[in-house]
Amino acid sequence: MTVKSYTTGIRPGLCGVFLKHPLRFRNATAKAMSALSRQAALARLSGLCMANAETLLAALKFCASRKIGCFRINGQILPFKTHAEFGYGMTDLPEADEIVRRFQQCGEFAGTHNIRTCFHADQLVVLTSPCPEILVRSIRELECQAELADWVGADVLNIQSGRTYDDKSAALVQFARSLSRLSDRVRSRLAVENDESKFTPSDLLPLCLSEGISFVYDVHHHRCNPDGLSVEAATEQSLATWNREPMFQISSPVEGWSGPKPCRHNDFIDIADFPDCWRGLSLTVQVEAKAKEVAVLKFMRQLADRWFVYILRCADGSFYTGITNDPDRRLRQHNSGTASRYTRSRLPVDMVYREPQRSHSLALKRELEIKAFSRQKKERLIQMSLRLSVDEAISDT
Numbered sequence: 284m285t286v287k288s289y290t291t292g293i294r295p296g297l298c299g300v301f302l303k304h305p306l307r308f309r310n311a312t313a314k315a316m317s318a319l320s321r322q323a324a325l326a327r328l329s330g331l332c333m334a335n336a337e338t339l340l341a342a343l344k345f346c347a348s349r350k351i352g353c354f355r356i357n358g359q360i361l362p363f364k365t366h367a368e369f370g371y372g373m374t375d376l377p378e379a380d381e382i383v384r385r386f387q388q389c390g391e392f393a394g395t396h397n398i399r400t401c402f403h404a405d406q407l408v409v410l411t412s413p414c415p416e417i418l419v420r421s422i423r424e425l426e427c428q429a430e431l432a433d434w435v436g437a438d439v440l441n442i443q444s445g446r447t448y449d450d451k452s453a454a455l456v457q458f459a460r461s462l463s464r465l466s467d468r469v470r471s472r473l474a475v476e477n478d479e480s481k482f483t484p485s486d487l488l489p490l491c492l493s494e495g496i497s498f499v500y501d502v503h504h505h506r507c508n509p510d511g512l513s514v515e516a517a518t519e520q521s522l523a524t525w526n527r528e529p530m531f532q533i534s535s536p537v538e539g540w541s542g543p544k545p546c547r548h549n550d551f552i553d554i555a556d557f558p559d560c561w562r563g564l565s566l567t568v569q570v571e572a573k574a575k576e577v578a579v580l581k582f583m584r585q586l587a588d589r590w591f592v593y594i595l596r597c598a599d600g601s602f603y604t605g606i607t608n609d610p611d612r613r614l615r616q617h618n619s620g621t622a623s624r625y626t627r628s629r630l631p632v633d634m635v636y637r638e639p640q641r642s643h644s645l646a647l648k649r650e651l652e653i654k655a656f657s658r659q660k661k662e663r664l665i666q667m668s669l670r671l672s673v674d675e676a677i678s679d680t
Contacts, residue, residue, distance in 0.1 A: 293561070293586060294352030294399060294528070296569035297579045304576055306342055309334050310362045316369045324369060328362060329376040335360045336385035339435070343389060346398050351579055353399040353530075353567045356437065358428055365423045373430075383434060390436035399567055401439035401530065402428045410461040411445035411454035422464055429468040439530055440472040441499050444482035451482070455490055462494055474499045476532065479546040483510035484517045491524045498524040501532040502558055503571070507546045515560045522564075529564075533557060534571040550574040554585040554642045590646035592653060594636035594661060597629035602661050604654045606646040610637050636665045 300308070309331045316324050339360065346354050363369040373379045393400050408421040428440050447454045462470065474497035477484050484498070484505055491498040500521035502514060512520075522529050535553040536545040550573045561568070572578035591610050595603040595617060603626050607613035614634045616622035626632050640646040653661065 292563060292565055294565075294567040295579050295583050295586075296353035296355060296399070296401075296530070296567055297346060297351050297576055298355045298403070298569055298571055299357045300575055301342075301345075302573075302575040302577050304345060306338055306345065308338050308357055308360055310359055313363075313366075313369070316363065325371060325375055326377055328369075328371065329378045329382065331362050332360075332376065332382045333378060333385065335362075336382060336389065339386070339389045340392060343392050343396070343398055343400075345576070347392075347396040349576075349580060350583070351576075352397065353401065353569065354393075355401050355403055355569060356431070356435065358402055358404055358424070361427065361431060364427050365420070386431065386434040390434055394436055399439075399528070400432075400435050400437040401441060402432060402437055404428065404440065404442045406443060408442050409445040410442065411448065411458045413448065413457055418461055418464070422461075422469075425469045425473075426466060429466065429472060432472055433468060438472055438527060439474050439497070439499075440469060441474045441476060441530070444475055444478050444487060447481050451486065455486065459490060459494055462496070470496075473497070474530065476501045477504050477508070479504040479507040481508070483508055484512055484521065485510040488517075488520050488524070496524065497526075497530075499530050499532060499569075501534075503532070503534040503536075503548075503556070504546075506540070514558050518558065518560050528567055530567040530569065531561070532569045532571055548573055551578045552582045552585070554582070555645065557586065557641065559641070585642065588643070590640045590643050592638045592640060592646055592649045593634055594653070594665060595626060595632040596635045597626060597632050599629050601629065602658065603629075603632065604650055604661075606640075606643075606650050608643075610634060636668050638668075 311327065311331060316327070319327060339356065342354060346352070364371065373383065376382060390400070404424060408424050409417055410421060412418055412421070425440060425442070431437070432440060445454065445458065465473065475487055475491065476499040477487055484500060488498055490496065498521045500517055505514065505517060521531070533552060533556065535549040535551065535556045536542055537547045537549040538544065548571055552570060552572055570579045570582050588608060590606055590608050592604065592606050593610055593613070597603060603623065605613070605623070613622060614632070617626045617632050618630060620627045620630065638649065640649055653664070656664070
């Protein structure tokens with residue numbers, strides 16, 4: 284499995300369903316299935332699978348048109364595939380060959396348009412369980428998703444870390460033991476993520492490295508369930524578990540980090556929650572937000588809209604502080620006399636300091652803070668920036 288690197292560095296990921304766009308994947312209820320004969324039920328399921336293949340292609344076309352680089356496929360896209368009573372093999376379905384062909388067509392489209400596809404198993408998939416029945420059911424579900432992953436070219440089957448059963452160490456041993464029961468097509472795609480209350484990056488990273496399993500770093504869960512690792516350290520160690528483009532996850536708390544339940548996901552991503560150390564990486568970032576595609580598109584705009592606070596030294600030696608999302612263009616505007624009444628009469632000016640900020644609002648706050656500095660404090664800020672630039676230049680050589 285190979286994944287092309289995403290041209291913008293950060294590949295934004297949409298998690299499976301839509302909020303406003305009228306695309307919907309189809310399913311049925313167990314009650315409806317139980318009212319049908321086996322033959323009629325298989326015919327119904329065949330139609331649902333066919334419709335979902337068509338919807339998946341439409342979803343991928345939506346992603347391509349909006350430059351969304353990854354789409355998480357719903358694990359129930361083949362309804363009741365592993366159900367104890369209504370489950371089936373693909374050859375049981377009346378239109379099996381055509382269903383597979385249409386999913387393969389989705390994979391061809393995704394590959395042509397550099398859209399990564401992946402799966403995220405639900406909470407019923409638990410590899411830490413000591414219960415044989417739960418393990419059999421979990422493995423069956425992963426094998427089903429791997430079969431579909433072959434058709435569509437998906438390279439990640441992400442699972443949650445599972446339950447501790449009051450003994451975290453024993454649970455991790457059971458997880459490692461369960462891996463031996465997985466086929467190669469599951470094992471080669473398998474990834475595990477940290478959760479908000481039980482398993483931290485420090486718990487799972489050693490397991491991932493020893494077993495050759497990729498680690499999906501969920502920075503929101505890590506902030507809810509810290510372990511002593513910094514975000515920077517967790518990011519670096521997580522990257523080392525991947526033999527293809529890494530995949531991480533982000534979300535923001537619905538009532539802020541000081542709210543009563545920071546684990547609950549917000550409708551949108553607060554760009555201040557996006558780690559600075561992720562910028563510049565070739566990385567898939569799954570956006571887990573309730574506003575779905577609307578949140579992903581807003582996140583993409585925010586990520587591209589990076590702001591800077593800057594200080595100019597004017598010809599008369601005075602300082603001018605401002606903000607911009609394009610420092611070079613803003614400096615040209617100042618020196619052409621079109622940016623500020625203050626600098627217009629003090630040309631030429633030189634940009635002696637610039638400081639990146641993650642959003643327009645944060646840049647405005649920092650601008651006011653720096654404007655309140657004494658001249659001496661501004662000089663110290665500029666000198667510190669120059670020293671850092673010199674140190675970086677020396678280290679690069």
